[in-house]
Amino acid sequence: MTEPQAAPGFTAPAPRLRVVVDRAESPRCGLRVGDGVVIDGSTIVTHGREFCSAALAAVAPVLAARQYPLPVDDWLVRKPYVSCPHADDRVVLRIEELREECR
Template identity: 45%
Template sequence: MDDGDVTPPLPEGSGSSVEAGDGQAPTASNTEMELYDLRVVVDRIEGRSVCGMEVGDCFTLEQSAHLRLPEGRHFCVYALASVLPFLAAKQRDLAQGDWLAQDSHFSCPDPEERLVMRVERTRRRRMNSADLT
């Protein structure tokens, strides 16, 4: 029987605290990762603009967790809340068949507005996860 790349489980009670990976505890040199910076843009409004947003309004998510709005602009908190749960996943490489890798449009929950946002990857950034936690 070919086990391929499957790593056998550690024996119960082995006392090892090593996480999955190369078998080494995380250090500053092996905690590098790559994340995408994102731009969330109002792609279209199919109803009436209840919150005062317009097509083209946007915000960016940079360096893992820095949310930025253009000077003098706003972004509806309900539209933000509807897309926010997906942003961490969109910042990472996803499996080719993953539906989130293929879909980039998200809707605000307001049925009167029918605001549709598009999530775009703008930059791939190398970061050290030890700097983020």
């Protein structure tokens, strides 16, 4: 197993994350590819747009884990995708880390 990305004893600020709709084949909630929210610490920023609560609920359990250093071979780093719980909607969300220049 590979070492975490941060050195032991080093406390880096939690990275800003973006949860973005990667695929949306037949969503009843109105989500479209490219729609997303920004996770800044414990704050969710929607940029004035609505975002499906079921989709957020699906991704919420892994957000805290993604804000800590993970081994480079961790599944959440390699395949950062989460499916919406409404299987008929076929919505897939991608979690990506935002670079500091995006602040």
